[in-house]
């Protein structure tokens with residue numbers, strides 16, 4: 001039995017960054033991922049097998065100190081099977097909640113965490129009933145396996161209903177009222193085995209084509225009141241699940257002057273380290289990856305404060321000229337060792353600065369080199 005080996009279900013970039021954060025702590029890693037070309041392949045031991053392969057899961061779990069996951073669509077049954085033999089953090093119940101948008105929205109509602117209005121849709125009649133109840137515009141989403149904007153369609157008016165049903169009907173769905181948000185934020189929090197909690201400053205997120213493009217941390221114009229509100233919601237989720245590890249909740253922020261409506265609405269949660277927390281590697285006292293590992297192995301949590309201001313830009317689909325990027329001040333590159341493909345996250349860039357004005361200047365320089373940036377030369 002090796003008491004320093006952490007098992008990670010999923011061998012993507014999140015797993016890769018977890019391992020990179022864990023080596024200085026003297027930890028070792030073993031991954032389970034069906035892809036032979038996973039980003040962790042040169043970094044650690046990897047069992048290449050399906051998450052449903054019971055024999056492979058048993059082999060993967062053999063002698064581990066603790067198991068975790070970097071991918072929220074890991075079958076709950078696999079996490080529960082592992083849990084018979086070794087601790088699994090975050091608790092598999094968190095996976096169960098996060099894998100089904102309806103269960104997740106009901107869970108938030110139970111905890112008095114505001115969300116968009118929602119209703120289950122199982123057939124055409126219940127879609128009509130849900131529209132009656134919620135009104136339009138609304139978004140029809142699959143309950144399971146939706147990510148990065150996939151598996152959802154906007155219904156702006158009645159003429160769109162048939163197309164939306166044609167696109168998604170025949171599987172369990174949820175209809176959500178369209179939230180006219182001012183911006184999207186996320187809160188990342190970590191809870192240790194002893195129940196201690198640390199929260200990172202809220203992050204402002206900008207999506208393009210349903211994929212996270214850019215995060216800024218701390219979120220510009222962040223007030224102490226909004227930070228506290230988000231932390232309160234995060235703590236409710238952490239306590240309710242007796243959670244251990246990093247949790248991310250994606251939030252919609254309404255305009256401050258929209259009297260009567262909730263200021264923050266929860267959209268979804270991720271029971272794992274999160275793309276909107278990559279800035280913490282250089283921008284926070286302790287990164288989300290290190291804090292997740294500290295939590296699951298029972299070490300004290302590290303300080304989650306920001307060191308200054310940071311922005312993270314995802315490299316999606318193709319890579320920019322990295323030589324130009326790395327010549328910029330306090331600019332850091334992370335490549336995931338993945339083959340380029342449209343819509344694929346290949347890496348990210350984090351730029352740091354001592355204050356928001358300097359950060360905005362540096363971010364503008366970074367964005368000039370982004371392939372999809374409106375400022376890119378030749379675009």
Ligand code: AMP
Pocket residue numbers: 116139146147148149150176177178179180181184207210250267268
């Ligand atoms: P999701 O897959 O739920 O994270 O949704 C992807 C993106 O769609 C979000 O980041 C939002 O930009 C947008 N979106 C999702 N749900 C809603 C909603 N109820 N109202 C407005 N925009 C939404």
